[in-house]
Amino acid sequence: MQPLISLVIIDSDHSARTAIEATLRPFSETIGIVGSASDFSEGLGMIEKSSPNVVMLEVGDIQKGMQEVQLICAKFPRTSVIVSATEKSSDWILSLMRAGAVEYMLRPITQEELKQALQKVGRFLFTKGADDTPRGRIFSIYYPTGGVGTTTVAVNLAASLASEGTRVALVDLNLYSGDISTFLDVSPTYTLSSVTSNIERLDANFLMTVMTRHSSGPFVLTEPNEVDDAILITPDQVRRILEFLRGVFTYVVVDCGGPLAGCNLAIFESSDLILFTTTLSLPALKNSKRYLSAMERKGLRKDRVKLVVNRYLPKADIQVKDAEKVLGHTVYQTIPNDYIDVVGSINKGMPVVRISPGSPVSKAILHLAEMMTK
Known part of the structure; x- marks a missing residue:
């Protein structure tokens, strides 16, 4: 059975990528990791190849992060971007959300926080089709x-x-x-x-x-x-x-x-x-x-x-x-x-x-x- 949500991880920290993969392993029937990259260029290639529903993007520099989020949203309008960062600043949160991110997560990410974020994105992406629901x-x-x-x-x-x-x-x-x-x-x-x-x-x-x-x-x-x-x-x-x-x-x-x-x-x-x-x-x-x-x-x-x-x-x-x-x-x-x-x-x-x-x-x-x- 194909997972409902496909995911690409872009994170320079190998241990963080491994932790995310381990966190999501129990939910493999609904969430499928289709790519995991250590840098944005490599990750972008994975996005182009697999058109994932969600990209988890590590942000260490606000300007670079905003540009990367904007690029993903512009080229892949059906892909939702969840960013993760160690910075707690409201300016960072607002700037990245305005750039197009749907969630901002503080690192290190807990299993429950990640699960809730993906559930929220899943509800947004996978409502029933127009043929199955009353007209809007x-x-x-x-x-x-x-x-x-x-x-x-x-x-x-x-x-x-x-x-x-x-x-x-x-x-x-x-x-x-x-x-x-x-x-x-x-x-x-x-x-x-x-x-x-x-x-x-x-x-x-x-x-x-x-x-x-x-x-x-x-x-x-x-x-x-x-x-x-x-x-x-x-x-x-x-x-x-x-x-x-x-x-x-x-x-x-x-x-x-x-x-x-x-x-x-x-x-x-x-x-x-x-x-x-x-x-x-x-x-x-x-x-x-x-x-x-x-x-x-x-x-x-x-x-x-x-x-x-x-x-x-x-x-x-x-x-x-x-x-x-x-x-x-x-x-x-x-x-x-x-x-x-x-x-x-x-x-x-x-x-x-x-x-x-x-x-x-x-x-x-x-x-x-x-x-x-x-």
């Missing part, structure tokens, strides 16, 4: 103009949904002012326009090649680099992309904004839930009322459109009950105003639910994810 659910995060934090909600919701290894896609369909690449500090080779311009080639292999796997969990498809590229994207292309993503991922989170027409209507038609995100300010509520009424006239029922109040302050002049009365919608979830933690997470390129899971805004978004998946 699509959640769109929307407000017609900028400034209310839709991208903050989208990025953190996607990371929350992916927290247990669930396959999650995060797509930036805010075509003219998308910002997911900035929030996650990614500069992908391929963007949304790479998919739309090759729509006839769309299949699982092509999709996984062009999407960027962020260290916080989701597979990311970022906004077009050029405005001219965005103009060429059609509602039919959006429908096709979302329908395909639904067949590959358990959850698809879409960040969107702009007019209630064209591609946005295509997004809403495909969405299981639409999180209409607003704030408790007079201008935002006035605009929200106009658009919520228009959405209802277009057949988007209230049970599919959920009202989320972002940057919530309990002692603000306008209260939740006032907003509900004005908008004719019950508030689905409030997300506290947590400027310092949120801005800090954006500057670090990592969702706040990952770097400050105990913060009020993180707890609110994690609760939001729980409600949406019941």
Whole structure:
């Protein structure tokens, strides 16, 4: 029987390689070591030959380690990288995770720690195929103009949904002012326009090649680099992309904004839930009322459109009950105003639910994810 997880070890310490092999020997039916190398060049050859699910990479120099992780992730997007190092610095951990590593392990590695790390990666890699599971659910995060934090909600919701290894896609369909690449500090080779311009080639292999796997969990498809590229994207292309993503991922989170027409209507038609995100300010509520009424006239029922109040302050002049009365919608979830933690997470390129899971805004978004998946 072929093991479920194939593994390549790249480690300069012979005794460490031997210890990892001995640790994994009892699990040989599920984890198969297909290569063990003492240096990166040799290990890279093994990866090219065997296309393993996982690479265990020793890191002794942070800059070199980041480059090696980035190279593996770029050339082999289906391979997960677990790094091991003696350095306890949070800068090392964050830098290597941002480079694409899915786990950071302190040396020496214990059997239990290694087992847990591989179990986590295994859950991420080996969910049932699309033919065996219900179609994935699509959640769109929307407000017609900028400034209310839709991208903050989208990025953190996607990371929350992916927290247990669930396959999650995060797509930036805010075509003219998308910002997911900035929030996650990614500069992908391929963007949304790479998919739309090759729509006839769309299949699982092509999709996984062009999407960027962020260290916080989701597979990311970022906004077009050029405005001219965005103009060429059609509602039919959006429908096709979302329908395909639904067949590959358990959850698809879409960040969107702009007019209630064209591609946005295509997004809403495909969405299981639409999180209409607003704030408790007079201008935002006035605009929200106009658009919520228009959405209802277009057949988007209230049970599919959920009202989320972002940057919530309990002692603000306008209260939740006032907003509900004005908008004719019950508030689905409030997300506290947590400027310092949120801005800090954006500057670090990592969702706040990952770097400050105990913060009020993180707890609110994690609760939001729980409600949406019941």
